[in-house]
Amino acid sequence: MSRLALPLAASLLALAGCPHEPATQTPAPAPTPAQPVAAAPPIEIVETPPAETTLDHPDVPNAADVWLAMIQGAKRSIDIEHFYISNAPDGKSGKLEPVLVAIEEAARRGVRVRLLVDMKFYLRYPESVDRLGSHGVVVRKMDLRPRDGVQHAKYMVIDDSDAYVGSQNMDFRSxxxxxxxxxxxxxxEVVAAFARVFEQDWRSSGEESHAEPPKATPLKIPARVTLGGEEARILPTASPKDLLPAGVPWELPELLARIDGAERTLDVQVLTYRTKMRNGAPWTDLDDALRRAAKRGVRVRLLVSDWSKREASLDGLRELSRVPGISIKFIVIPQSSSGFIPFARVAHAKYMVVDGKSAWIGTSNWEGDYFTVSRNVGLFIDGKAVAERLGRIFEDGFGGAYAEVLDPNRKYEPPRIE
Known part of the structure; x- marks a missing residue:
């Protein structure tokens, strides 16, 4: 063996181990059992807490994060129907900018993105809509001005399998x-219902507006799911009655049925509450239902924003607050430390909890026009898991530091909005 080969042979023997003295080997660790991936919940409450307040709930995800995850995860399609889009004044800061960028990136990677906004408010806020349109997003505007209405819904459908519905406008303030x-x-089944609303509105706002709509298959709603170990029912709804696609129920009768079915408690939070239409005509459908509930012994609590400190809303609220068994409070969000922000620092949520076991989440304020002339959508959830979580959120508002009891004999100064 050559001199060069001797060291190499010695090295190989050292690595392989001598046959009379086996090399000590560390046993390989046992394979770690694969952890099951938790299934995504069929429905998940989402919130936006105003900055610099104590209204944040750590166990409730924020809308900005949820929107971003949904859009970034889209593989085939994104359908967005929103009242309007309004980015921060500088066009760059704030939590909406990453959402807009994600929409643009989705269109760039081949996802079909359609955006439907209200015509009236597009004329007020055109910049972000036009920006998305220049990045591959197909844009249409829904014009309900001839009927004195607006496209007021706020929802999106992702890949026909994932949907978001809520009070948040696509606005940096929201x-x-x-x-x-x-x-x-x-x-x-629920996603399919909202997709059907979108398709009808999309067609009515484009060149297909006079074409015969495609034949619709029956929707299997309410959908039955398991929440918190119990069966729950989820019912998607829309408004107004005369613009409903086949199979999607009108929201107002469902609201009235839940109120009339209340046995013990009824908690409602909305931005505004009125007993007259915008044209001044009386509209007391919901007001009458709340009075019926109180009369049969249901404890009724109503939480409205301080934007309701205006005579158009105060008239009905004052009278309702005088009904035994009904308590009404304003929720007043302090102004930002950075100064006044137009159309912000307000409680804009719209939801209801009945007997701690059923709930409604919607896009409608409790005024007649939202149910009879304007496009809105909502969700009814019959099941304790969601109702109890919303109930705790309501308690934090109604019993918290930002709540103020409505005094029916007091003259209120309307807050500055713009």
């Missing part, structure tokens, strides 16, 4: 400076 409540839903 993601940072306004209290909002919404829900993410991964229930095929």
């Amino acid at each position: 993601l940072e400076h306004i209290q909002e409540i919404g829900a993410r839903v991964r229930v095929p």
Whole structure:
């Protein structure tokens, strides 16, 4: 053996181990059992807490994060129907900008993105809509001005399998400076209903507006799912009655049925509450239902924003507050330390909890026009898991530091809005 080969042979023997003295080997660790991946919940409450307040709930995801995850996860399609889009004044800061960038990136990677906004408010806030349109997003505007209505819904459908419905407008303020409540839903039957609303509105706002709509298959709603170990029912709804696609129920009768079915407690939070239409005509459908509930012994609590400190709303609220068994409070969000922000620092959430076992989450304020002339959508959830979580959120507002009892004999100064 050559001199060069001797060291190499010695090295190989050292690595392989001598046959009379086996090399000591560390036993390989036992394989770690694969951990099961938790299934995504069929429905998930989502919130926006105003910055610099104590209204944040650590166990409730924020809308800005949820929207971003949904859009970034889209593989085939994104359908967005929103009242309007309004980015921060500088066009760069704030929590909406990453959402807009994610929409643009989705279109760039081949996802079909369609955006439907209200015509009236597009004329007020055109910049972000036009920006998305220049990045591959197909844009249409829904014009309900001839009927004195607006496209007021706020929802999106991702890949026909994932949907978001809530009070949040696609507005930088709604993601940072306004209290909002919404829900993410991964229930095929429910998602299909909202997709059907979108398709009808999309067609009515484009060149297909006079074409015969495609034949619709029956929707399997309400959907039945398991929440918190119990069966729950989820019912998607829409408004107004005369613009409903086949199979999607009108929201107002469902609201009235839940109120009339209340046995013990009824908790409602909305931005505004009125007993007259915008044209001045009386509209007391919901007011009458709340009075019926109180009369049969149900404890009724109503939480409205301080934007309701205006005579148009105060008239009905004052009278309702005088009914035995009904308590009404304003929720007043302090102004930002950075100064006044127009159309912000307000509680804009819209939801209801009945007997701690059923709930409604919607996009409608409790005024007649939202149910009879304007496009809105909502969710009814019959099941304790969601109702109890919303109930705790309501308690934090109604019994918290920002609540103020409505005095029916007091003259209120309307807050500055713009």
